[in-house]
Amino acid sequence: MEKNVTDLLREKGFKVTPQRLAIYKILTMTKTHPSAEMIFSQLQPSYPTMSLATVYKTVDILREIGMIQVLNAGEDSFRYDADTSDHPHVRCMECGRVDDLHDIDFSDFVDGVAKRTSYRLTGQQFYFYGICPDCQKRSAN
């Protein structure tokens, strides 16, 4: 996994740095879809000199070389996901967490759109909104 990033960075003409590997590793090890700020905070203990600008520059490169995808779930900041497979997301309107929706078949939906639009389609993002299990329990006191 980590070897992949190293190779791909070099292949695309980017240098391999500890910061870049650390940021990518954070993303591979979480399912929380962190924002730049969250990544920055998580790296503070082990990389106290890390700059927030470096996080932004790195996620941009990782997206450019196809190692991560960028999410925009209607918040004021972007989130990053090392799982580049095409999967829908759901955001809790109460606590703000963003979860994956796996094993959902949406090929009919996508095919239907492709058939009816005159756009040449290149991708899509599906966002669901609701209340997560934890917040449901909490509000039920």
Add this chain to the structure above:
Amino acid sequence: MEKNVTDLLREKGFKVTPQRLAIYKILTMTKTHPSAEMIFSQLQPSYPTMSLATVYKTVDILREIGMIQVLNAGEDSFRYDADTSDHPHVRCMECGRVDDLHDIDFSDFVDGVAKRTSYRLTGQQFYFYGICPDCQKRSAN
């Protein structure tokens, strides 16, 4: 149509002002899903003293009373849509325009998600990305 907003504003305890009506009217008369800045620019000729802050405050109220919906198609700003029906959108990655995708059935997709998630779902947004017909022609020279 316009009567609706007037009534609904009063009903919800908001005052009816020319600015609010003008902003809502702009949104009902376009299919371009304008941002706050675009709305502001379009109103400049007829409302030269309009403040951008008023546009932001108004779209927030219009959303609150359910007269418009807010879109987040992966850009750095929000877009607003007076068509509150549940419909997917497609954004051109070249010129940035955002179009509607109508007459698409996605109930199976939504049902499938509802069945598989433990979230209590309240809504969703579907965004497609691609190249619009105009940009396809243009790049074909």
Add this chain to the structure above:
DNA sequence: TATAATTAGATAATGATTATCAAAATAGAA
């Protein structure tokens, strides 16, 4: 018309993201 409550507009503040730039790190050659 008079009045209380709300709103508009001007503008400052905020927060996320991007730009700048000198010092440090990387990669490849010697």
Add this chain to the structure above:
DNA sequence: TTCTATTTTGATAATCATTATCTAATTATA
């Protein structure tokens, strides 16, 4: 391993969208 050209980092300033603040103007109602 050492040297060196190139890239990157971290600090910080700048930018851009959005929100907050405040007072004069407007609205709704009596």
